[in-house]
Amino acid sequence: MTQFQVIARKGKSIAFGRKLAPLEGVEADGLFICASGPGEYWVFAEKLCACDVETVLGKELGETASLFDQSHGRIVLRIEGPCAADVLAKGTALDFHPTAFPAQGAAHTVIEHIPALVAQRTGLGCYDISVSRSYGLSFITWLTEAGREFN
């Protein structure tokens, strides 16, 4: 999946925020955009390739931000279902209660020592987890163990 890390240029973060905020959370032009840090956004795109995303965002943001292609650096796993949060709660201290982690929300965290970005793109109870690719095998091993009581 195509992923971009978008960081605001010096002094541009407010303007930049205004440009991206409307798109936040919604799948506009096949992009899913979530605020992932101060003056920083994370962009997922299932259908578009990196170059297309770059053009779209470039058009949108122009001089207000720098784009970094993270597509190849991260693998994305989707975990879904009534017990999804219970499984993840075995590895991270994130509070998945809707009041604390709303639909379309996203958060950087650490899952069992593995840095991860958790995003609820398609609504409650469905989590996309983006982890650095070198951790992929370890993460999947952990996830399988953690899910055992539910299968």
Next chain:
Amino acid sequence: MRITCPWCGPRPLSEFTYGGDAGKTRPKKLDKASPDEWADYVYLRENPAGRHVEYWHHSGGCRSWLVVTRDTLSHEISKTVLAYPLAGGAGS
């Protein structure tokens, strides 16, 4: 202990890295800077029992450096802000 990252919200200690005394600023006046001024900056610490202003890095989260006001006796945290805007950078 939990730190409430101004960006990410409350997170466990394990997501943060300690950065030490935030009361210190890197000497600006370069050539004139006397050796002891640098030794003081690099080595000497107030190390108070009570209110302590210190740097923390949210390394397991949004990767912001924070300025945290914490009591070294009770570990209670009274204030947490982002370092970047505080230092004069435009945060959001």
Next chain:
Amino acid sequence: MSRQSNRLPEGGLIDRARSISFTFDGREFDAHPGDTLASALLANGVHLTGRSFKYHRPRGIYSAGPEEPNALVTLGKGGRTEPNTPATMVEVYDGLDARSQNRWPSLKFDLLAVNSLLKPFFPAGFYYKTFMWPRSFWYRLYEPMIRRAAGLGTLANESDPDRYEKAHAHCDVLVVGAGPAGLMAAREAARAGAKVLLADDQPLPGGHLTGENIDIDGKPGAAWAGGIADELKEMENVRVLTRTCLYGRYDGMTFGAVERVGDHLASNSTLPRQRSWIIQAKHLINAAGAIERPLVFAGNDRPGVMLAGAARAYVNRYGVLPGRNAVVFTNNDDAYRTACDLAAAGANVTLVDSRSADKSRSRAILPESVETQFGQCISKVKGRSHVRGLTLAPSGIEIACNLICVSGGWTPSIHLLSHIGHRPEWHEATSSFVMREPGDEACTAGGAAATFDLGRTLREGVAAGRAAAKACGCRVSGKAGIPKADALPDYAIEPLWRVPAAMTKAQESFVDFQNDVTVADLELAQREGFGHAEHAKRYTTLGMATDQGKLANVNALGILADLQGRPIAETGTTTFRPLTSPVAFGAIAGQERGSAYRPVRHSAMHSWHENNGAVFTQAGLWLRAYYYPREGEDFSAAVKREVLAVRSSVGMVDVSTLGKIELKGPDAGTFLDRLYINSFSKMKVNRARYGVMLREDGMVFDDGTVSRLGDEHYFITVTTANASGVMQHMEFCHQVHWPELDVQFCTVSEAWSAMAVAGPNARDVLASAVEGLDLSNDAFPFMAVGEGTIRGVPVWVFRISFSGELAYEVYTPAGFGLGVWQTIMEAGKPLGITAYGTEAMTVMRTEKGHVAGPELDGRTTAADLGLGRMMSLKKDFIGRWMAGRSGLEGAGRLQLVGLKPVGKSETFRMGAHLVNDLGVTGVDVSQGHVTTCVYSPVYGHYIGLAVLKNGRGRSGETLHVVSPLHNEVVEVEVVDPVFVDPGGEKMRV
């Protein structure tokens, strides 16, 4: 199979319909579901369950809860061996296997019971006063003896086959204890809409109600509790955790708990054995109840003596009558109910009350059959391995009995409040330590607040629940219904820390059972100046056993206070530390055990390395290809082949683990100028340069290459080891030191796979693989950077060399890494391209005199490493000012040099030291040490890099390299660190 002689015909919360069998010390017994190991043993008439720590005295079941000091058993076999488990907490299942501990050859006959006879010579702290002569005897004889005698159970040296896991929970209100107070609190808070987590260490809700014969709202207490618990389980904002022990409270309202998920199951395939919970709460309600205190008199540790409340629990909860001829000895009214319940169960009961008759409030509730003795104390106990009778004082009356139930009052469980540093205060009316926590984060209700009346306990629970909900911002409305409960007798305790010295023998009066601390020991501590609570604890080991002084502390403090003639409030108390009850490491570790202890990181080409027989080495969390042995090759043969292949033709190594950071923005160059000792803002686009970073204290922090990909676009590599550290450092510099700079950067380490192609034939190989990039020397000179494609896949090519050969580093999006690697391997086949590992890389960088980890050990300056010239003093950069300090520039610095053995065939090693003269030792003997040492196939002998005192001026000197650890001495010559191609022509052809 022995019959359950002490099982009552009816009653109890056990499933009498089913029978299960278990073994204790190899003997088979039967029990019912709902039994604990303790209740089942008592049902079968077994009292003697263990031996004490120091004197190996016979000991029996003393309590009915986690505070059990005596009945510690070992469960399971092999990797499942679990020592020191309180029989009172073990739920019996079919096939359970338990063994007694700390006895040899058997529980009934224990040889070390001889200690008991030597008791007069083993007072508290005796070992500090002896075993000193002759000196050698201490570690040859005395200590081994002590070590063997000490310890309780035995660990099996096997790994634990069971599963454990961790889970995080978040709630508004955490209620600890599902007794009457806890249930009420949880229900009220939940009804107000708060997120509630209710935890209790028992399998059944109800707390002490499960062991009482008391009605609430017309229902038996246990049934009533079950009803409330079911109601709670129905609510979506409530989570009820039974069999869950809150072991600790930590800053910021974080709590640790362990749930016994599978311990009580005969077989379990999917569930973990235990699950540790990390609970985040806004408010704590401590409804953990209270623990009964022993009474202290000679022989109070004999099997058959137990807590009055425990006896009650065995009768009411388990339908077990621990003894038919019972004496209840108390200093308060609570134990009267034990007398009643035992009598009702058909026992002959005598009640001995240390108070005068007028102090007692509830004689009325005692049945006719119960005989009473007021103003009397037990002074002697008959029977060794089981109580046979006792003597009262002052009256001297003798009573035959096989059960003694004692109550010295109740101690509120306040551990969770004291874990974060709050101190308890003395509450005169109930003679107990209580704790009122400042702030509105925590409150206490019921027994934990020294409230021993059921009605008030229920009311406190309700109030606590509502207050907590309010504190969490919930709206509390309506009037709470408070259940009706039988009135209990007033508590009316009159402290009795010990039966007076005049009546009973101090040396036989046990205060701490498991550690065998007697009143005499406390008297000795006081006498020798260890009167302070903490001193007494440390000197006598009181309160340091597995029950953490839950039973002993208050009596001990009372006794010390009396000895010092001051009120107990002034003697102070010792601090309660986590854990409230011991917890297995496996549970706290969760899944992080064995191979899952830490995650493993793999490069995108890992599978290729595996398939080609790579031997891997650990680099932080990474697995890296160390070398690729072929049929019949050992380490050195393989490394030699790999090096020669590169030097003579071409080879390729996976360098994907390097940290990679991408920088953009107009000030990126300036930013780098301030981070590195050398400058990059003036560097041309499509050029790369070696760079060095210092720490602010002037020591070398990291090195790598900086490349300029565009006007406002840089790409840097940092060492694998420092990848995250450097990023953090850069973020600090930008966010704190230089926020004015318009630079954006982030880690792209994982986005790129990287491989170095090196050797005289490197260009030919790449040229045949890379398209869209002219690699000729003129078009693409040393330190050039360019973009191209390989089979249509984008690649960045950097002409940099670590090996000193003509070399290129190829970077490609990690998803293509394996493909590109294979393509280059294909392209290189005709020229015999060879994959080489990190060791061959080390050999070649050593031959080239490049520094790496062993040289960058955080103690070397740029000047020490011969990189001083790189420092551009026209600018400010991190570490510039401290690097100029006298001690870092003056004489005596350890400086980088090269070494070669005088005798070509000689071998030396990393970590060996350089000395001028042999056979001497001392602080100044070492002149430096060998940082790197390899066999150089090119030269056919060993070469090394070292840091040597004033090394740069010592070229040509011969010194000794010594490794006393290996008894090695080698004569070496100090040479220039660059062995291969000092002019660097090879890299530039």
Next chain:
Amino acid sequence: MRYSLGAIIRNAATGHKHWPRQWREPEPKKAYDIVLVGGGGHGLATAYYLARNHGLTNIAVLEKGYLGNGNIGRNTTIVRSNYLCPQNIQFYEHSLKLWEGLSQDLNYNVMLSQRGALVVFHTPAQRDAAVRRGNSLRLNGVDAVLLDRAGVKKLAPAIDYSPTARFPVLGGMLQPRGGSVRHDAVAWGFARAADARGIDIIQNCEVTGFRIEKGRVRGVETSRGSIMAKKVGIVVAGRSSLVGKMAGLRLPIESHVLQCFVTEAVKPVLDTVVSFGAAHFSIVQSDKGGLVFNGDLDGYNSYAQRGNLAVVENVAASAASFMPCMSRLRLLRHWGGINDMTMDGSPIITKTPVKGLFFNGGWCYGGFKATPASGWTFAYLIANAEPHSLASSFSLSRFETGLVINESGTGPLPGTH
């Protein structure tokens, strides 16, 4: 009364009713030649050696709480001298030599148990670092032995040698003379011996200020009135910065909490002290049977003697992974000690700008094992106003000149040493 087996037998006859106090409880005098601030291990050792080596006895040791309530009673009881920097090696080796005769010297059995201190390594790079250290030890005349995997296994069979081990054991560096000591006994033994030589040990006496006139120290203000003194030594470990500040000292020290852990008592399973290479984790089994160990620092400034859960979880994972049999062993108790961490990981024993005022602190993790040598060299400094040769490099000036003694190589980040 001199301690011996005979004494015990004699006292047994009289029901141990006649043992005297182990040290007096005197009222503070108006003035002393020397006042030592801090009644922990180092303060008491300093007092003892001032009397024993320099014949000075008009001394008061002031302790704000009860004697030995600080780190002397909160550590993992490990003693060793297997350091890297020569200055540290020499200093800690002197300490180890003093440990070896301490029970007899004090007539108080501190239960030195030299069952070896083993540092395990897991990678070739770690092995090379261990070889460098081991050779450094040997060249300084200190015992060190390099062990291969089999050698480590023989010594510590409880470690995980299975193929599933995340960080397989490659070998280890053993200091045969390393081991452990009964920590409380050290404080009590020094106190009793110092008291016997006439030194006043005054508990519950907190120093609230220093009397300094014309750049010379005159005495101290305390919770029990002012006490004059010709010389004053500050030796307060974790509270160094606070007490130092009263005397106008600014120090390169941060106070960090280090947690210690003890398990339930079990029969002998681990004979030597073992430190692991893949994580901060050192473990030793006490004579009582409990396994005692520590993990990494919590990593932030703290004066609260308690730590946080993250470290507990890490330590549990390390324990259960490195020694699989510990998975079913139970953790009994954990607590924190306040470590005075310096900027280079090495201690400070020095004169101060104030005449007659001396400072001893910055012990990082090394405090307990340093106790005798710290007392020995600090006593020498106070008695002669000149640093002892073994401690001359533990100065404050090293931070200006750059001649720091950086054991870990991590630089001025106290939390990382």
